[in-house]
Amino acid sequence: MLFVVMAGLRERKKEQTRRRIAEVALRLFAERGFDAVTVNEIAEAAGVAKVTLFSYFPSKDCLVLDGVKDDMARIVAGRGPGVTPLAALRAHYRALVAADTEELDVEALMTRVRVISASPALLAGVQQAYAEEREELAAALAAARDPDGTAQAPETTARAPERPARCPDLAARVMAAQITATVTTLQETFFARLAAGTPLAEAGRALAEDVELAFDLLEHGHDTERGTS
């Protein structure tokens, strides 16, 4: 009963098998397209049974869309004192854009981007991931403006029938929706540029500009924007 970190031969093999499945799948998808490859083929090519594959990945989508969600909720929850959620997010994405891209496996990333953007099913899956992230962010924002859940103390405000249970904080949900919509649009634009052949460095530079533009829109609103004519 030792509390060693225990690389455990078992868990190492699991990790390794998982990686092998994902790599094989990505290669096949890149060759022939997501919809033209069956999970049976993937399982066979990875030397594993179909049921085993599904024990590693809950669905075919997840073979590709495994780590697409970045965790905005955590960034909001873990921000410093006195800094607004929006400022924390802006700082985070600024830093992310400025980070060195040397350590990334750019080739694999681009392959993933190409595979995803070529498949309606996967694009739908991405939208789904975005929606999930939006809900998490909404919860984090609600918690941010309500430090310790006053939600379970309705007696103190029971005498306020004019504001009947402001549901789960509409303002927080709208903010979350606008923020995730903005960030995901930035991501999509960035990946679209990459998929279209723009070199990474240039796409990164463009992204840096876009981050500022997008967060300015979030902070200051659209009232300075011209419609037309």
Added chain:
Amino acid sequence: MLFVVMAGLRERKKEQTRRRIAEVALRLFAERGFDAVTVNEIAEAAGVAKVTLFSYFPSKDCLVLDGVKDDMARIVAGRGPGVTPLAALRAHYRALVAADTEELDVEALMTRVRVISASPALLAGVQQAYAEEREELAAALAAARDPDGTAQAPETTARAPERPARCPDLAARVMAAQITATVTTLQETFFARLAAGTPLAEAGRALAEDVELAFDLLEHGHDTERGTS
């Protein structure tokens, strides 16, 4: 070759069959849940073959999610001169909220809302519809600030290498994303209230408030919002 509206016995039967299928499906879903009803059952209960059902509705989802998308792009495209897209949308939703709800089949609507909000699959479908609408709105917004495609006239601004080929108009896409995110959040909140048992009139009143709050956030940004502490 008459251009009469042509009630045509045939087309009438088609319409009628379509309605019957949708009604039967909704009833079964309401009774036992979306996932617990198979399309075979629906087809049998509606007195029709499975393949016929799929000739009317392209997927099981569509039996419920048929007219969920309202057409923001059309509202933007058809707005009066001198009015911004955002103002047009705000006016539209104000009017929609203020409209009399007498003519609606409230009972059927509520059933639909309950069925949808009880099924993850259908909720995902709703997200998908939102995503589609967002893309349409993005195109409409881009067209709005670029009345007749100036895309093929870069000569006038050719001396501005600092802004290289602003891709497919990022600002329009961010605006579209923020606007659809806002409106869909309003819809979700409204339906959540209804599903939770709030009477229609009261939910309508709350929605009217929410519309103003949400569009204010869109117009003026989040910079006046407090984070916490």
Added chain:
DNA sequence: AACAAAAAGCATACCCGGTTCAGATCCGAA
């Protein structure tokens, strides 16, 4: 070293949404 429990993998059969295909049926016009 031997062993039993737990964990992982496997083959198979099954369910369900969705499609394909070759007819059967029905409507509407000539």
Added chain:
DNA sequence: TTCGGATCTGAACCGGGTATGCTTTTTGTT
């Protein structure tokens, strides 16, 4: 009445995903 095209239909099929019951491997213990 008859013909052509649209519509409907049963039945087989495909692919993603699950349930079941069994073998193999890892691991901690005696």
